[in-house]
Amino acid sequence: xxxxxxxxxxxxxxxxxxxxxxxxxxxxxxxxxxxxxxxxxxxxxxxxxxxxxxxxxxxxxxxxxxxxxxxxxxxxxxxxxxxxxxxxxxxxxxxxxxxxxxxxxxxxxxxxxxxxxxxxxxxxxxxxxxxxxxxxxxxxxxxxxxxxxxxxxxxxxxxxxxxxxxxxxxxxxxxxxxxxxxxxxxxxxxxxxxxxxxxxxxxxxxxxxxxxxxxxxxxxxxxxxxxxxxxxxxxxxxxxxxxxxxxxxxxxxxxxxxxxxxxxxxxxxxxxxxxxxxxxxxxxxxxxxxxxxxxxxxxxxxxxxxxxxxxxxxxxxxxxxxxxxxxxxxxxxxxxxxxxxxxxxxxxxxxxxxxxxxxxxxxxxxxxxxxxxxxxxxxxxxxx
Amino acid sequence: xxxxxxxxxxxxxxxxxxxxxxxxxxxxxxxxxxxxxxxxxxxxxxxxxxxxxxxxxxxxxxxxxxxxxxxxxxxxxxxxxxxxxxxxxxxxxxxxxxxxxxxxxxxxxxxxxxxxxxxxxxxxxxxxxxxxxxxxxxxxxxxxxxxxxxxxxxxxxxxxxxxxxxxxxxxxxxxxxxxxxxxxxxxxxxxxxxxxxxxxxxxxxxxxxxxxxxxxxxxxxxxxxxxxxxxxxxxxxxxxxxxxxxxxxxxxxxx
Numbered sequence: 229x230x231x232x233x234x235x236x237x238x239x240x241x242x243x244x245x246x247x248x249x250x251x252x253x254x255x256x257x258x259x260x261x262x263x264x265x266x267x268x269x270x271x272x273x274x275x276x277x278x279x280x281x282x283x284x285x286x287x288x289x290x291x292x293x294x295x296x297x298x299x300x301x302x303x304x305x306x307x308x309x310x311x312x313x314x315x316x317x318x319x320x321x322x323x324x325x326x327x328x329x330x331x332x333x334x335x336x337x338x339x340x341x342x343x344x345x346x347x348x349x350x351x352x353x354x355x356x357x358x359x360x361x362x363x364x365x366x367x368x369x370x371x372x373x374x375x376x377x378x379x380x381x382x383x384x385x386x387x388x389x390x391x392x393x394x395x396x397x398x399x400x401x402x403x404x405x406x407x408x409x410x411x412x413x414x415x416x417x418x419x420x421x422x423x424x425x426x427x428x429x430x431x432x433x434x435x436x437x438x439x440x441x442x443x444x445x446x447x448x449x450x451x452x453x454x455x456x457x458x459x460x461x462x463x464x465x466x467x468x469x470x471x472x473x474x475x476x477x478x479x480x481x482x483x484x485x486x487x488x489x490x491x492x493x494x495x496x497x498x499x500x501x502x503x504x505x506x507x508x509x510x511x512x513x514x515x516x517x518x519x520x521x522x523x524x525x526x527x528x529x530x531x532x533x534x535x536x537x538x539x540x541x542x543x544x545x546x547x548x549x550x551x552x553x554x555x556x557x558x559x560x561x562x563x564x565x566x567x568x569x570x571x572x573x574x575x576x577x578x579x580x581x582x583x584x585x586x587x588x589x590x591x592x593x594x595x596x597x598x599x600x601x602x603x604x605x606x607x608x609x610x611x612x
Numbered sequence: 613x614x615x616x617x618x619x620x621x622x623x624x625x626x627x628x629x630x631x632x633x634x635x636x637x638x639x640x641x642x643x644x645x646x647x648x649x650x651x652x653x654x655x656x657x658x659x660x661x662x663x664x665x666x667x668x669x670x671x672x673x674x675x676x677x678x679x680x681x682x683x684x685x686x687x688x689x690x691x692x693x694x695x696x697x698x699x700x701x702x703x704x705x706x707x708x709x710x711x712x713x714x715x716x717x718x719x720x721x722x723x724x725x726x727x728x729x730x731x732x733x734x735x736x737x738x739x740x741x742x743x744x745x746x747x748x749x750x751x752x753x754x755x756x757x758x759x760x761x762x763x764x765x766x767x768x769x770x771x772x773x774x775x776x777x778x779x780x781x782x783x784x785x786x787x788x789x790x791x792x793x794x795x796x797x798x799x800x801x802x803x804x805x806x807x808x809x810x811x812x813x814x815x816x817x818x819x820x821x822x823x824x825x826x827x828x829x830x831x832x833x834x835x836x837x838x839x840x841x842x843x844x845x846x847x848x849x850x851x852x853x854x855x856x857x858x859x860x861x862x863x864x865x866x867x
Contacts, residue, residue, distance in 0.1 A: 236679055236682070237801065237805070239641075239679065240679070240682065240796065240804075241798065241801060243683075244795050244798075247795045248795050251795070276797065277795065277797040278797045278798030278799050279798065282798065286802075291799075291802070293798065383616050439838065490849050520862065586837075
């Protein structure tokens with residue numbers, strides 16, 4: 229298990245992703261953030277590189293690579309553009325991830341293949357105005373009517389909500405059964421009654437698309453039920469475990485961006501006759517960042533490795549997400565501090581890192597929820 | 613149309629150079645495909661994609677440089693040959709001799725090389741190889757086209773471009789201005805694992821690498837000396853001018 233060296237495949241994928249990001253992603257990231265535009269052309273380019281389904285099965289158009297490779301790519305993208313990394317991570321591990329996990333062969337051929345090729349984008353619809361991590365409280369319903377399911381409800385904070393083509397929607401089929409009454413469905417955006425809202429204005433992640441979606445008497449064919457009836461919640465928990473690894477990798481990318489920009493700036497910026505980076509006050513910040521980034525990456529890769537080995541990884545994924553996301557906020561905050569007045573401006577990257585990083589401690593389960601999960605797993609380990 | 617592209621692994625020029633005890637530190641993360649060679653690979657791929665044919669890459673280097681060969685395969689080259697040697701001190705003479713021995717019994721239309729390698733910037737291997745193989749040769753190409761079984765090579769001059777016809781078999785060295793080399797995609801990376809790579813040694817080519825003749829010796833590596841800070845003059849312009857003139861004359865010896 230303990231091997232800190234990347235395989236040749238992993239190294240090649242990381243290097244390719246790094247080159248791609250440097251050439252295509254880094255140059256206009258500040259303008260994309262301020263225009264709040266979803267970069268379809270970049271997503272198309274990512275798809276051509278094969279980066280929209282890195283770890284999904286080759287049989288369904290995926291790359292067939294491991295989760296560590298996926299983490300490396302997400303980190304490289306997030307180093308410059310966290311919004312774009314969020315698009316790739318949520319598309320791959322939530323929407324496409326749920327279909328890969330619970331879909332039938334036919335469903336994967338019809339829906340997973342166009343997602344892994346990047347021809348279509350996925351949105352994953354769990355959160356509602358009244359329920360987040362407490363998924364048992366969701367109000368969207370699916371009622372069986374002859375040979376259809378009729379879907380009604382409102383979902384919110386859906387990544388790829390308006391730019392997505394295929395949604396996975398979690399709905400109550402047996403309202404009395406709590407978490408055991410939830411089922412997943414594959415829904416196409418162009419179906420009647422599927423109404424994505426306008427993009428929601430956010431603190432950060434500006435060029436990632438987030439909207440509300442209202443489902444109004446949407447007729448879902450029986451064959452679009454995803455997984456067994458009543459097993460939607462269990463699948464959701466598994467999908468989230470995987471998703472948290474991606475958020476961990478994304479957080480490492482943001483923290484690395486914050487660190488690298490600070491390293492560069494603090495060596496170039498002179499005050500009192502020497503680089504500010506040579507003052508111990510700044511040095512210590514940089515050292516703390518560099519050390520914790522390495523630690524976070526190791527936690528993320530450990531969770532990824534466990535996932536690939538089909539070993540339990542719920543606790544490890546939550547630990548990685550918790551540590552890395554808190555670090556991303558802290559590192560971005562320190563980066564703005566190190567940059568001083570310039571760091572507060574939109575001429576530099578670090579203020580964006582700070583705004584983007586904050587989602588990391590919230591999305592796919594807040595830090596507080598991660599602690600609940602870790603505590604529960606710890607109690608299990610100790611037999612309580 | 614059969615292309616051979618000669619490639620080399622070099623330290624990444626964008627990573628800061630690290631020298632320890634007179635040796636260049638060459639860790640795995642800092643080694644890349646020479647950018648000029650990447651352009652040669654790209655141009656060969658574009659031409660064979662358009663006109664049909666094969667691209668084979670050949671590299672002289674240590675076993676750990678294999679990943680660079682794999683990168684060229686991931687870009688799209690069909691197969692590769694690795695000529696294995698651990699000698700770190702080979703110069704252009706030695707490289708070109710090894711490559712000439714390799715090409716002696718090969719069939720090809722064109723050999724493409726980068727016009728130089730980013731490690732030494734010597735820019736000699738291609739021309740020495742052409743000389744030893746007695747091939748028609750054009751250096752420093754910025755554009756290649758294929759017409760009537762000949763390569764139409766563009767070379768950049770100060771005032772315009774020179775357009776030269778290169779018959780087959782021939783050798784051309786490529787500038788990195790000619791294209792933007794493709795970045796290997798996941799499919800390419802996956803396929804590169806299955807592409808055939810021959811591993812041979814210089815001995816297989818009849819060359820005793822231990823006693824191969826070098827025309828130059830690398831004595832060691834040194835850090836660049838720190839530049840002295842410039843002099844700043846303040847005060848009355850006439851006095852400054854007089855002082856600068858005095859320094860140019862007496863200290864710099866330029867007047």
